[in-house]
Amino acid sequence: MSDYAIIGKRMPRVDSRAKVMGKAKFTADLKLPGMLVGKIKRSPYAHARILNIDTSKAEALPGVKSVVTGKDTEGVKWGVFAYTRDQEFIQTQKVRYIGDEVAGVAAVDEETALKALDLIEVTYEELPAVFDSMEAMASETELIHGDFPNNINVHVNIDTGNVDENFKKAHYIREDTFVAPEESYFQAEPYAIVARFDHEDCLEIWCPNGGPHMKSKPLSNAFKIPLHKVKVRKIAIGGAFGGRSEICPVDYICALLAKKTKKPVRIQFTREENTIATRQGHAMITTHKTGVDKDGRVLARETTCYMDGGAYSSTGPIATSVPFLSMEQAYRMGSVRYNGYRIYTNKPIRGMIRTHGRGFAAGLDTQLDMIAEHIGIDPVEIRLRNSRQPGEYTSTKSYVDSCAMDETIHKAVEKSRFKEKWGKLPPLHGIGIGTNSVQTGFPMGIRGGSQSFIKFNEDGEATVMSGVVDNGQGNDNMLVQIAAEELGLLPEDIHLVSADTETTSSDPGSYSQVSTFVGGHAVKIAAQNCRAKLFKVASKVLKVSPDKLVAQNRLIFVRDDPEKSIPIKKVVRISLLNFNSVNAEGGYWPKVDMKREWVKNPYGQMCEAFSFGTTIVEVKVDPNTGQVEVLEATAAQDVGYALNPLVLEGQFEGSIAMGGQGGMLTEYHEWNGGRCINPTMLDYKLPLACDMPPKINNIIVESVDPKGPYGAKEAGMSIAMSAAQAYSAAVSNAIGVYMDSFPLTPDKILAAIKSKES
Amino acid sequence: MRLPRFEYIEPINFEGALDLLYIHKDNAKVLAGGTDLLVRMKKGLLKPKIIISLKALKELSYIKKDDSYIKIGARTSIADIIASDLIKKEACALFEACEKIGAVTIQHYRGTIGGNILQDNRCIHYNQSAFHRSGRQPCHKDGGKICYARDASDRCNSTCQSDGATALMALGANITLVRKGTERIIDLDNFYTTDGIMPFAMESNELLKEIVIPIQGGKSSYKRLAYRSAIDYPIVSAGVFLKSSDTSKNEIEDARIVVGAIARAPIFLAKASSFLKGKKFNDISAFKKAADISMDNASTFAVHNVGSTLEYRCAMVSEMVFQALKEAAIVTQE
């Protein structure tokens, strides 16, 4: 066991109490003096030219303070990358999906704002629309974006070479295609934003976000104001899952309305808007072709994936890559060729999602199981023969330092008694395994590193400043734990100032699993620097050299003679009286290959560490209804080092809910043309607590990464993804049919059972 | 989403409520728990000028035994029904149906049995926001001339997803409707129209007062299917009632099979029901046959408008009927 005082301990999160008691304030709870209500006018057509927008009646309505349209935006466009700037904040020429923004209104109350929306008259000329990526590529009707032929938005091509040669050497080759429709994040908190311009023309913003600095920079560009004038404030956030990592038109519109009216404006999305007008997960059609040697080792793989990207680019290049990257990290592939195509369609915009490519990953694992069956080994064995090992390079040339993939497999197998159960379960019972890996960050250029600042207060407590945002996963707690550990304080002595762009330095944001690895690391270094200052002063008082000192439990004491001690509070006061500063800063920049780029150069060091996870699930299928009962789930993840096992277990269980129970059994969107017909929580079948498996075994595996803070890497996401794979494998195993269309709803399962019988 | 504006009136007695309905007729809507009505109003599906709340009418909240009848006041909460031993014993199908309605929060907080029977039919193309329904032609139920659920349909095919109604119809229940000056009793079998727009034969000035279930000495059961274990309307359901003959305990004298969530109303399947008469309680193959007849007869009414797939829902009619029959037979034998 470690000799940490706070790190590694089961500690309830610092934010839980306020949330459980209903006291935490979310954006929709904010009320500012004179605040107006903003609403968005959206396109009811999937593809149409805007002929005219008449706002005069809306403007004349008493209580309406401002109406904005594309004319007010000065033509600024949004896109995460310079080469993907394809979205006007408010459309001026045409609309590309049902929900596209055409105008914004600010009024004294919601009723008036809604009335005003009805009074805005937009004349459209409807255009033919496409709702399927294959159709969109072949379509001869007007392109969704004129400058993207065949409606292909992004093409990621990765080729390690030798693929064709290695296929020739293969003992056995399979090619299979897997499909999955789009899914939604269903963050517990629907999107909301409050914006105001203060007396110095600074823009202040409160909204759920995946990184405040990722919001401030594009907004400063859009409004052509200096960066320091955009102040994204901290607020409680009810979930992100990758869907809130960039700015979206409503951020701009809300700020624009605030600017025009000189009043604070709040826009609060309905559940339907949160589903259709933020981001969704991509629908995918994936073909994996795999060639193995006689032992089942993969010699060559070719994967082609068509992703329905919806109307705009969003984080397209990233989302087109990550499903593949996760798999190339998890498995050795000999040689591989990947072609990922993100296709524009007239559907809502797709972005990054925590369960990146559920059909992609489940397909790859299903195919491995098929191959294992063919060559006569079990699913565990084929994974062990292809699993990533420490000290290797991935196919795209990232060095993998710490890696306990095999240990996650072994431990999950042992705990679930996979070997005893495989092939011996009663009819319609099944067990399945999935393994996956995710990165801790990716090259993000100027915002790739995080910096922290710590100040001691006279009372011996400390204030920690960090750009890291907590959008539900426990980042605030992580920062507090690290600071308390390093400073020798208790968690309640640490006061966080975080996720505020005015007071904190830049940070990559809390997506791509980078918060602990980079943001937490920066806090650790800042705290160590701060502690060094205290030790310098304490060493004079205690008359020992600083390297003999330890800080713990609000005391600084001599390691070999703990009786010799001094309270930290006293050291702070002595420092100040002797003109010594008790503040410090620290920063962390992961050593990644800055030349790596998603499309142009998808090779080189991606990030410094990768997490690895294995999920095993045991199910029982009702042959009469096709319904699946999950008996037990076992999740094992190499998290590097567990900073707080309690939080990790929460992440694991949430991951099983999102990736497995929901992602593989019930969640998908249904459409009527471009209309999403299940946008609400009633119709979109998120699992409830009572739907969850009765037993979940959480296994924390620690490879102690040499670069991660305390050896920590990432928690949860490789479970979310491997859970999808395990659920599908278990169902396939139970019914004796390899499933290729996800999620595995009862109708599909029943049809598979019937077709097998006949 | 916002509720449209309305005037709210809370009559203090039953007569007062009837008077208000008499005066306001179509302009008014009755509010019991509001868990169906308010959701529809928020979506802009209806905009009543006046809401007449039954909140103060405690006299409409009761479950009692009267000779060989169970009488339930229209305003009785779903939670009270679930808690009633009388219902569990004599009208088990209703108990099982109520247990599945929404979630505990809907059952104990607001939802009533009257509101459950009288909830409007549903359809994934119709129970949507005003925004969703804009930019396309309105469907029949929305005042237009087309149907998104069935091509070229000249009428609305919305689905009755009431759990309570299906169970009550299987139990042979009738309801008492009152309007100022008159009262009428109608069997649930005859209460439904074949019109998805206005699914039941009820006047706008009528109030549902009571639900009456005959105690016939038989056993009933209710089974339903949904994606989730709670907060999920049924995608198909079945309520059955079986009664043994006085002379031979192992012989079915009377059977009622009703399937729900598949058509514009719960459907009483006369052919499947009468097929079971005279069959033995342990005749599993007879149950299977009755279930298949049910599926054949009910499927013709089904359209794809409440989730899952049509094929699956139709196939599951047979399964739900079969499960319900088996369960009713087992408890009869005990």
Ligand SMILES: Cc1cc2nc3c(=O)[nH]c(=O)nc-3n(C[C@H](O)[C@H](O)[C@H](O)COP(=O)(O)OP(=O)(O)OC[C@H]3O[C@@H](n4cnc5c(N)ncnc54)[C@H](O)[C@@H]3O)c2cc1C
């Ligand atoms: C999330 C959610 C899930 C649900 N799941 C289910 C489910 O699984 N199964 C199911 O069956 N239902 C479900 N419901 C629907 C509804 O909650 C229940 O049917 C409930 O029992 C309705 O009762 P209520 O008192 O709230 O009805 P209300 O909304 O008050 O009324 C419904 C209708 O009946 C009329 N009405 C009510 N009482 C009278 C009366 N005495 N006389 C005349 N007219 C009257 C109203 O005017 C209105 O038109 C669900 C609802 C929600 C919101």
Ligand code: SF4
């Ligand atoms: S069944 Fe047809 S007409 Fe009826 S509500 Fe649905 S779409 Fe409208």
